[in-house]
Amino acid sequence: MAGVRLCVVGAVVAALLTSACTVRPELDSATGCGPVTYADVRGHRPSYGSPQLARFANDHAMCAGRWVPGADEWLVPQGMTIADGTAYVASFDGTKLAGHRLCTMQSMDLKSGELIRSRYPVVGQVGPRQPTECRHGGGVVADEHGVWLAETLRLWLLDPDTLEPVRGWALTDPVRGSFAVFGKDGRLGLGRFRAENPARLWWFDVDAMLASSAYVLDEGDAVDAVRIPPDVQGALWAELGGVGPGLWLARSNTSCGVLVGPDGTSRAFVPGAEGMALTGRDQLWVVSESGSRLYQEKGRPMTPMLARLDTSDITQWTAPACTL
Numbered sequence: 001m002a003g004v005r006l007c008v009v010g011a012v013v014a015a016l017l018t019s020a021c022t023v024r025p026e027l028d029s030a031t032g033c034g035p036v037t038y039a040d041v042r043g044h045r046p047s048y049g050s051p052q053l054a055r056f057a058n059d060h061a062m063c064a065g066r067w068v069p070g071a072d073e074w075l076v077p078q079g080m081t082i083a084d085g086t087a088y089v090a091s092f093d094g095t096k097l098a099g100h101r102l103c104t105m106q107s108m109d110l111k112s113g114e115l116i117r118s119r120y121p122v123v124g125q126v127g128p129r130q131p132t133e134c135r136h137g138g139g140v141v142a143d144e145h146g147v148w149l150a151e152t153l154r155l156w157l158l159d160p161d162t163l164e165p166v167r168g169w170a171l172t173d174p175v176r177g178s179f180a181v182f183g184k185d186g187r188l189g190l191g192r193f194r195a196e197n198p199a200r201l202w203w204f205d206v207d208a209m210l211a212s213s214a215y216v217l218d219e220g221d222a223v224d225a226v227r228i229p230p231d232v233q234g235a236l237w238a239e240l241g242g243v244g245p246g247l248w249l250a251r252s253n254t255s256c257g258v259l260v261g262p263d264g265t266s267r268a269f270v271p272g273a274e275g276m277a278l279t280g281r282d283q284l285w286v287v288s289e290s291g292s293r294l295y296q297e298k299g300r301p302m303t304p305m306l307a308r309l310d311t312s313d314i315t316q317w318t319a320p321a322c323t324l
Contacts, residue, residue: 065304
């Protein structure tokens with residue numbers, strides 16, 4: 001791919017430090033930390049799983065939690081972003097097999113937890129092709145154009161009010177939409193998940209995409225690319241705790257979470273962590289799949305589906321104790 005620079009995102013081990021702070025259960029608090037308890041998590045409590053949240057390294061920084069509407073109906077959250085107090089969450093039905101895990105998109109009021117709108121399935125059209133259903137949406141980001149929903153083989157631009165696709169693009173191998181991120185200068189990043197081998201994240205010029213009538217994106221359309229580690233499930237371009245600005249990567253499986261910063265340091269993170277969003281300086285929200293019914297049935301750690309962490313002391317966060 002001509003003109004595309006490849007960078008390696010490394011990971012080093014952070015020193016073991018401890019920290020403690022006062023529990024502040026209010027959801028919209030700008031300060032304070034935890035760990036929060038199961039009773040502190042707001043929203044409709046699921047009828048399944050442990051009545052206690054699992055402990056994890058650095059959970060002193062988890063200040064608040066939220067259940068996603070529909071947890072009892074086997075929704076498995078995969079991607080999330082927040083815009084103007086509204087959380088947009090992409091999930092799949094945990095009762096379905098892999099090829100039939102169609103996308104559910106929800107918008108919810110972050111403060112009240114009330115569901116604003118839900119769309120299932122998400123059906124759209126890519127260029128002149130026949131309408132098709134979104135499957136296993138894994139990346140959600142938002143800008144002035146709307147809400148962007150990335151799945152493995154397609155990228156959708158949704159109306160933020162109706163959650164209906166207004167435009168779609170097909171992704172050509174090796175480009176994949178396992179997760180999405182907005183980076184420096186408003187570039188849209190689409191990243192590929194690999195469980196064992198390093199993968200790549202491709203950067204695209206949003207204005208050029210929208211100005212073109214093309215409906216297929218391949219690596220030749222990318223303006224840049226970076227190499228990323230295995231097991232990346234989500235990303236955020238930000239400055240956290242004075243580190244950055246740069247690319248933060250959430251690496252996880254349903255039992256372990258690792259946050260890799262632009263400084264190359266790996267820090268323990270929420271198990272099952274995927275998409276991330278900021279609602280203020282050092283107010284980091286993350287979506288986790290581990291607290292879903294599908295993975296609670298498999299004995300995974302109980303986590304809030306949405307969790308807010310105070311990252312002001314992130315340079316003191318401890319290294320991961322779990323392995324991916």
